Amino acid sequence: MTAVTETHAAELGRARLRKEDAKLITGQTRWTDNIRQPGMLHMAFLRSPYAHAKIKNVDVSGALGQPGVVAAFSGADLADEQGSLPCAWPVTPDIVIPPHPPMAVDEVRYVGEAVAAVVARNRYEAADALALIDVDYEPLPPVLDMRTALDDGSPRVHEAGNKCYEWVFGNGDIDAAFRDAPVVLERTYRQQRLIPCAMEPRATVAAWVGDEVTLWSSTQIPHVVRFALAAFFAIPEQNIRVIAPDVGGGFGSKLQFTAEEVLSVLVSRRVGKPVKWTESRSEGNMSVHHGRDQWQTIKIAADRDGRIRGLSVDLLADMGAYLMLVTPGIPLLGAFMYNAIYKMDAYSFRCTGIFTTKMPTDAYRGAGRPEATFAIERIVDELAVELGMEPLELRERNWIKHEEFPYTTIAGLTYDSGNYEAATAKAKELFDYDGLRREQSERNARGDTVRLGIGISTFTEMCGLAPSRVLGSLSYGAGGWEYAAIRMLPTGKVEVVTGSSAHGQGHETAWSQIVADQLGVPFEDIRVLHGDTQIAPKGMDTYGSRSLAVGGLALVGACDKVVAKAKVIAAAMLEASPDDLEWSPGRFSVRGDPEAAKTIQEIALATFAAHDLPDGVEASLDSDHTYDPENFSFPHGTHLCAVEVDTQTGFVQIRSYVAVDDVGVVVNPLIVEGQVHGGIAQGIAQALYEEGVYDDSGNLVTTTLADYLVPSAADLPSFTTERTRSPANNRLGVKGVGEAGTIASTPAVVNAIVDALRPLGVRDITMPCTPERVWRAIQAADTNGGAA
Amino acid sequence: MTHITVTVDGVRYEDQVEPRLLLVHYLRDVVGKTGTPVGCDTSNCGACTVLMDGVSVKSCSVLAVQADGSDVTTIEGLANGELHPVQRAFHEEHALQCGYCTPGMIMAAADLLRDNPHPTEAEIRDGLEGNLCRCTGYENIVRAVKRAAEAGVAP
Numbered sequence: 046m047t048a049v050t051e052t053h054a055a056e057l058g059r060a061r062l063r064k065e066d067a068k069l070i071t072g073q074t075r076w077t078d079n080i081r082q083p084g085m086l087h088m089a090f091l092r093s094p095y096a097h098a099k100i101k102n103v104d105v106s107g108a109l110g111q112p113g114v115v116a117a118f119s120g121a122d123l124a125d126e127q128g129s130l131p132c133a134w135p136v137t138p139d140i141v142i143p144p145h146p147p148m149a150v151d152e153v154r155y156v157g158e159a160v161a162a163v164v165a166r167n168r169y170e171a172a173d174a175l176a177l178i179d180v181d182y183e184p185l186p187p188v189l190d191m192r193t194a195l196d197d198g199s200p201r202v203h204e205a206g207n208k209c210y211e212w213v214f215g216n217g218d219i220d221a222a223f224r225d226a227p228v229v230l231e232r233t234y235r236q237q238r239l240i241p242c243a244m245e246p247r248a249t250v251a252a253w254v255g256d257e258v259t260l261w262s263s264t265q266i267p268h269v270v271r272f273a274l275a276a277f278f279a280i281p282e283q284n285i286r287v288i289a290p291d292v293g294g295g296f297g298s299k300l301q302f303t304a305e306e307v308l309s310v311l312v313s314r315r316v317g318k319p320v321k322w323t324e325s326r327s328e329g330n331m332s333v334h335h336g337r338d339q340w341q342t343i344k345i346a347a348d349r350d351g352r353i354r355g356l357s358v359d360l361l362a363d364m365g366a367y368l369m370l371v372t373p374g375i376p377l378l379g380a381f382m383y384n385a386i387y388k389m390d391a392y393s394f395r396c397t398g399i400f401t402t403k404m405p406t407d408a409y410r411g412a413g414r415p416e417a418t419f420a421i422e423r424i425v426d427e428l429a430v431e432l433g434m435e436p437l438e439l440r441e442r443n444w445i446k447h448e449e450f451p452y453t454t455i456a457g458l459t460y461d462s463g464n465y466e467a468a469t470a471k472a473k474e475l476f477d478y479d480g481l482r483r484e485q486s487e488r489n490a491r492g493d494t495v496r497l498g499i500g501i502s503t504f505t506e507m508c509g510l511a512p513s514r515v516l517g518s519l520s521y522g523a524g525g526w527e528y529a530a531i532r533m534l535p536t537g538k539v540e541v542v543t544g545s546s547a548h549g550q551g552h553e554t555a556w557s558q559i560v561a562d563q564l565g566v567p568f569e570d571i572r573v574l575h576g577d578t579q580i581a582p583k584g585m586d587t588y589g590s591r592s593l594a595v596g597g598l599a600l601v602g603a604c605d606k607v608v609a610k611a612k613v614i615a616a617a618m619l620e621a622s623p624d625d626l627e628w629s630p631g632r633f634s635v636r637g638d639p640e641a642a643k644t645i646q647e648i649a650l651a652t653f654a655a656h657d658l659p660d661g662v663e664a665s666l667d668s669d670h671t672y673d674p675e676n677f678s679f680p681h682g683t684h685l686c687a688v689e690v691d692t693q694t695g696f697v698q699i700r701s702y703v704a705v706d707d708v709g710v711v712v713n714p715l716i717v718e719g720q721v722h723g724g725i726a727q728g729i730a731q732a733l734y735e736e737g738v739y740d741d742s743g744n745l746v747t748t749t750l751a752d753y754l755v756p757s758a759a760d761l762p763s764f765t766t767e768r769t770r771s772p773a774n775n776r777l778g779v780k781g782v783g784e785a786g787t788i789a790s791t792p793a794v795v796n797a798i799v800d801a802l803r804p805l806g807v808r809d810i811t812m813p814c815t816p817e818r819v820w821r822a823i824q825a826a827d828t829n830g831g832a833a
Numbered sequence: 834m835t836h837i838t839v840t841v842d843g844v845r846y847e848d849q850v851e852p853r854l855l856l857v858h859y860l861r862d863v864v865g866k867t868g869t870p871v872g873c874d875t876s877n878c879g880a881c882t883v884l885m886d887g888v889s890v891k892s893c894s895v896l897a898v899q900a901d902g903s904d905v906t907t908i909e910g911l912a913n914g915e916l917h918p919v920q921r922a923f924h925e926e927h928a929l930q931c932g933y934c935t936p937g938m939i940m941a942a943a944d945l946l947r948d949n950p951h952p953t954e955a956e957i958r959d960g961l962e963g964n965l966c967r968c969t970g971y972e973n974i975v976r977a978v979k980r981a982a983e984a985g986v987a988p
Contacts, residue, residue, distance in 0.1 A: 066924045069932030070916070070939065072868015072908035079867035167862070169851070244872050244880060244933040244967050293870070293933030294967050326873035549931030549968050715927045719969060723930060726970030750877035750965065758958040758971035786970075 053565040053630040056558035057777075060715040061568065063554045068291075075290040077248035077263045082319035085250070086115055088312060089171035089322070090305070091161040091178050092331065093153035096187035096402040096743020097200070100151055100160065100180065107177030108163050113170035116316050117163045117178065120148035126311055130304060130367070131277050133522035134374035136398075140210040143203040143400075145367040147304035147311075153182070154202055154366035155404050156744050157331025159304060164316055168323065187743035191363045191399040192340060202366055202400040209364050209398035210373055214380050216455050217391030222355025226346035228431055232424050235811050236416045238338040238363070238737040240747065241409050242755050245293020246329045251309040252319035259286045262306050265295040266586040267546050269370075269523070271578045273302040274310065289576040292548035296727070297408030298333050299548065300588045302370050305332075327748040335737050336409020338363040339376060343383070343420045351434050351442045355391040356455075358383050358420070364398045365405030372405050373398050374521065378413030378507075381456040385421045386465055386505050386681060387443040392455040402743050408588060410727055411506070411784045415791055418504045422792035423799075423809075426501070430803065436796075437469065437478075440503050447771070458507060460679045461774035464707065465503060468769045472683040472705040475765055481687055489804050497700070498688045498801025502793035505681035508781035509594030513673050527591070528583040529599035530669035531560065531607050535653035537646025538570045542669075544584020545596035546576045550783065551716040552592060558712050559597055559777070563604035564645055565631020583671070590781030593712065594678045594773070601776050602670030610666045611648045617659045618643050618651055678773045678780040682706035684725070686793040690801040695820030697733060697798055699762040706785050707769045710778035714768075717782050721766050724786020730756050731787075732794035736813050754813075802826070837901040841866060842910025850897045856890075857881040859897035860907060868909040869936055872965070879964030882937035882944075883907045889944035891937075891963070908936035911943065919943045919981045928977035930968035938964045942978045951982055 068074055103119035120127070130145040148159045161178045165171035186200035193199060194207040201207060223229060250261040258280060264270055267287040275282035292299065305322055313320040324332070340361040346354040362376040380394045425443075429436040445452045447464040454460060473479070478499070485497045510516075513524035528544035541560050545552060557571040574580050585595075608628060615633035616623040619641050626633045634642035643651075648666070651657070655664035687700040704721055711717050734754040738747050747753035754760075772778030791812070798814050799807060806826030810818055834849040841864050848863055860866040860883070869892060872880030876894040883892045884906040892905075911917045919942050922928070929935040938961065945952065945960040952960060957978045958971070966974060 062924055063927065065932070066929060069929055069935050070908075070920045070923050071912060072866070072936050074868060074870070074932065076867070076870055076933070078870070079861075168858075169853070242967060244878065244931065244965065245870065246872065292931065294931040296967065326875065326878070551930070719927050719930055719973060722970035722972040723968045724970075727967070749875040750873050751875050755878075755965050755967065757962045757965055758975065759962040761958075761971055763954070763975070764970065764972055 056561045056568055057710065057712055059558065059713065061554055061558060061713055063551050064557065065551060065553050076245060076293060077250060077261045077290055078323045080250045080261050080290065082250060082252045085319040085321055086164050086166060086316060087168045087171045088162055088164050088309065088320050089168065089175055090159040091175045092328065093149065093156055093158045093160050095153055095182055095184055096156050097185040098153050098182040099185060100149060100153060101183055102181040103161055104179040105161055107179060108174035111170070111174040111177060113166035114174045115164045117161065117174065118312060119161050120146060120150035123148055123311060124150050127307065128278055130302065130307065130369065131273055132368035132370065132372060134371045135520055136212050136373045136377060137210045140373060141203070141205045141208065142368050143205065147307040154402050157404060159308070162308060162312060164312060164320060187402040189401060189739060189743055191361050191401055194399050194401055202402055207400045209368070209400055211395065211397045212377055213395045215393035216457060217355065219355055219357055219391040219393040222391035223346045226354050227349045228347045228428065229344065230424060230427055230431060231342065231344040232427060234341045234343065234420050234423060236337040236339040236341060236419065237812050239336040239409055239731060239735055240330050240737045240753050241296045241298030241333060241336060242753065243294035243296055243298050246324045246326055247299070247305065247333060248321070248323040249306055249309040250319060250321045251313035253314050257284045258310055259288065260306060260310055261288045261290055263292050263299060264289045265292065265299040265546060265548055265588055267576055267578055268544060268584040268586055270302055270306060278307060287578045289546050295548045296410040297336065297412055297588060300370065300408045301334055326750060330748045330753060331404060331745050334369055334407035335365065335404050336406060337416060338406050339416055341416065341420045343424050345424050345428055347428055349432065351432050351439045353387055353389045353443045355389055356384055357393045360396040362396055362398050363401050363403065363406055365401060365403045367405050369405045369407045372407045375406065375408055375413050376416065379417035381458050381507060382414050382417035383421050384455050385418060386445055386503055388445055389455050403739055410787045412589065414506045414784065415728065415788045418502065418788050419792045422502050422504065423796060426796050436501055444503065459676060461676060462771040463505065463679060463681050464769060464771045465681060468681065468705045468707050469503060469683040471767055471769055472685050472703050475705070475767060476685040476701065476703040478685065494692050496690045496692055496801040498690060498797040500686040500688065500793040500795065500797025500800060502684045502789045502796065504789045505679050506784060506788050507677040508590035508680055509674050509678040510589035510591045511677060512675060523585065524673065525585065525595065526671050526673040527585055527596040527599045528669065528671050529596065529603045531603045531667065533607060533649040533666040535650055537566070537649045539564065539566055541571055541573045541600065542581045543573060543575045543596055544581055544586065545592040546584060546586045548587065550587065550592060551713065555593065555712045555716060556600060559600050560604060562630060563601055564607060565629070566645060590783040593779045594775065594781045595672060595674050597777055597779055598674065598775055599670050599672035602672050603668050606668030606670060607666050610668065611645060613662055614652055614658060615643045615648050617657065618648065676774070678709070680706065680708045680780040680782060680785050682785060682789055684789040684793040686797045688794065688797040688801055690798055690819060692805065692823055695816035695823065697814060697819060699729065699794065701765065702762055703765045704786065704789065705767045705769060707771055708782045708785065709770065709773040709780035711768065712779065718766055720782045721786045722764055724784060725764055725790040726756065726761055728787040728790030729761060729794055732791045732812055732814060734760065734813050835898050837898055839900050840904045842907055852896065852898050854897040855893055856895040856897050856900050857892035860892060866907045866909055869907045870933055872933065877965065878934070879941055880934050880937040882940040882964065884940055884944060889941050908939060911939065917943065918984045919946065922977040922981035922984065926973045926977035926980055928969060928973040934964060934966040938966060938974060942981065945978065946982055952978070
């Protein structure tokens, strides 16, 4: 960390208000749907109403000739150039990767798959003309339940069958761990299908000039999109510019290379005009990749004193109808996390990826890790009940003690830092854990109709995706580095280029703070540039809580190089040897003569003038750096949730929620707190409200925000957040925070609900825990005499 | 086509519009007020909230022809030389992340405070129920509205 000096007050840890806000609170925004180009046309897609059907014919002639309609295309019309959307993560050598044309040609495999496009003068005319396209479908049986999709006689999503892959992993002697174990529990949990619902619907604008194309897209990954267009669609990479302008949230849903991006580019080339496409929310719910959707069978073996011996996990993961960018790898990100913060002798993991006739799944906030955390934290609670132990004591009995770090887990990851004792102690105190437990016993004793439940989640996650070597060993199609560049302007101001493409995270503010400390320049003098491949030419973009833990370290590397270059020039200016110079943020001075000094701004101006540079020294301080992390980072924390469950209505009210997170060193506490709040809300949403539902015919019935219940302010409690700090083993000591809340909160809430209802015999409730489901679980437990 | 006269952020516009044109598309595509975004198609999300004759409406649920003769204020016209107290409070309380819901949230909050200058936390949460945010968990939005209330919002 940079030392505090008289001339530069450290920025790290300051609650700086965000640079991003000024435009966002006044409406001066550049969402993709705000982009206009000369002569721009609008595209709309006709989408399949069938979950599974042969396409016998598509007749677009009805649309042509309608007012304002310029062109219309079927999948067959584009067949010779539309190719197949890539999957970047072939997780096993024998994985089945079916062809995935951006627009369906012969067969549709989910409701919402694009089958035709209209290009018209405006969005109303394009939408009108869709109704006049005639598609002749021959319906085929849908495949809707991954638990029966591998049965003999099941209809097939693809010719190759419904099994995509089977991936196994393990360490230790799992048979020995379970053999003769005094306690073995097995549970099956459902991770329901979720729809990400970033507030900004996706949009694209594609514009060709000669053989160069610019694509504006509401994406988290402009660099990956550029690479994919070049690598898979035969457009020379140097002719492609991808711009992610202001992007209104992603949560993984915009970590995608989409059919619509490809079709915008191809159709714009066909019609010779810029083409815009903006989805409606209903269209997006059908055709933006979904998240989660797994069945988890988890088995735990323990000794009577509570020591965990082993853990075995068997997943079914719904891929949906096709493999998108990282579809098959998402459940496997959880493979390393089921063991969580606990020590054990053996671990085994198996995941079977299965095709169904539904929207493909892919990354959604947490991506594999929330699923893992949910299952382990749920079953640890069940184990505590089985053993008659206090659930926090059982956890402490098994977790890695703070003096044991660095610790290599049974899943093979080396956790560099952590202090679960400290986070838990702080959370218990803020929550008044003992007081609430007392109240709970009293209310249970008197048979209160509104029950109090206490839910615990002591979680960790792997962030900072990722060491490139590790990604390579997992057959991932790219590296995990990040890029940064520093441009020292003649007047001493600084442009910071980052390959990390932000969409709400506050990079412009946080990156300014980091660079201000590294170079000793004022926060206000720094401008952060991102999200345009012509301005930020390299990058791996923003997902997996990687921006700070990888991109932030790239900034530090680039600043080092600026300082090293400046040192040579400062030495010449001061007529001293570089070895005699001392750097304190913002200035070089001659050792023993602090008056003899040059500021970084003076050095920048002298470098620009270049009149008196030493021989062989280039006239530039600009530097860039590509940082590849050596390890993941491991934020952790203890979240505690108290719920009031009305046993007569099934209604769950969150009474209090305490989150103590250890994200290492904090750059900006305001931003960290905001990320935790939003993350908790998204995890609560999974626990209580949200589910993407297909009916028996494979129709998505949750296409609108009236059916898919993204919670409002009235549905959520106020959160109490605090932090503990065990710095990560990197130069900033940072870990990442984007997903922590989401990973932690879902099991905290469900554990609380089950805890409230356990005296009534309830042992589990399938998410989302709607009033109806809670009420039914109570009734079922009652009927079964507590043996539900 | 129907002739309408609408004042938007203090400027009078006369246009011929299709009767089916939504007010939000009129504002964005005809008048150029792209500060007001669209977040859904069922009037659930509130991102497109504007003030019509001083009262908040979801501009995706109003036809442009219904705004004939009205005075519309969008997020772009809320600041009057300096930021509106609600805008300032959103900045100071970090009540936005991606910012997509923010224009609608600010307009709805301004209307809420006009109705009820000193709301409780529960009244703020209920009052903003029609505006969805996916980033903040609403914690800081509630704090911002409280702060704006304390600062006093001019009616």
